[in-house]
Amino acid sequence: MPLPKTIALIAHDEKKDEMAEFARRNEAALMACRIFATGTTGGRVQAACPELDVTPLKSGPLGGDQQIGALIATGEIDMLIFFVDPLTAMPHDVDVKALMRLAIVYDIPMALNLATAERLVAGG
Numbered sequence: 001m002p003l004p005k006t007i008a009l010i011a012h013d014e015k016k017d018e019m020a021e022f023a024r025r026n027e028a029a030l031m032a033c034r035i036f037a038t039g040t041t042g043g044r045v046q047a048a049c050p051e052l053d054v055t056p057l058k059s060g061p062l063g064g065d066q067q068i069g070a071l072i073a074t075g076e077i078d079m080l081i082f083f084v085d086p087l088t089a090m091p092h093d094v095d096v097k098a099l100m101r102l103a104i105v106y107d108i109p110m111a112l113n114l115a116t117a118e119r120l121v122a123g124g
Contacts, residue, residue, distance in 0.1 A: 007079045008068045009037040009045060010060060010099075012090065015083035016041055018114060020048040022083075026121045027052065036071060038064035065095040072102045080110040081117045 007030070011019035023030060023045045035054045037045055042056030058064040071077045080103045082096075090096055103110040111117035 005032075006034045006036065006071075006077050007081060008071065008077045009035055009041055009054075009081050010065065010068065011038075011041045011044075011083040012060075012085035012088065013040075014085040014088055016044050019081075019083050020044045022081075022114060022117060023052065024048045026118075029121050036068060036077065038068065060095065065099045069095075069099045069102045072099075072106050072108060075106075077108060079108055079120060081120070082110065082112055083114065083117070084112045 009019060009023070019041055027049045030049070030052055033053070035045070035052055036042075036057060037054055038057055039059035039062070041060075042054050045052065046054045046056070057067040068077065068080070072080070080099075082099070084096070100110065100112075109120050111120050
């Protein structure tokens with residue numbers, strides 16, 4: 001099964017290195033996708049994989065989560081990969097929950113950890 005055309009990538013601060021490494025390991029598969037990513041995450045992914053088509057949005061706490069939510073609501077995002085740090089309190093937790101809710105409402109595949117992301121990218 002081919003990857004969706006458009007993927008959103010988000011990673012909490014403690015997971016940004018993991019997201020960059022995930023992108024590096026899966027760069028060949030991700031080359032076929034358009035990627036939207038919140039600010040710093042997008043920059044880290046682009047630095048790790050300069051050939052990827054990454055559109056960086058605002059930082060999550062500054063509205064990037066909401067920008068991705070709007071793209072989900074308008075049908076422009078086909079998959080969400082969001083590396084969540086469950087051990088750190090998030091001041092913008094309400095935005096995070098709203099984003100996850102939209103992914104569920106619009107029934108798009110959503111990975112919240114590395115194991116699930118790897119399976120989605122592998123097509124399984």
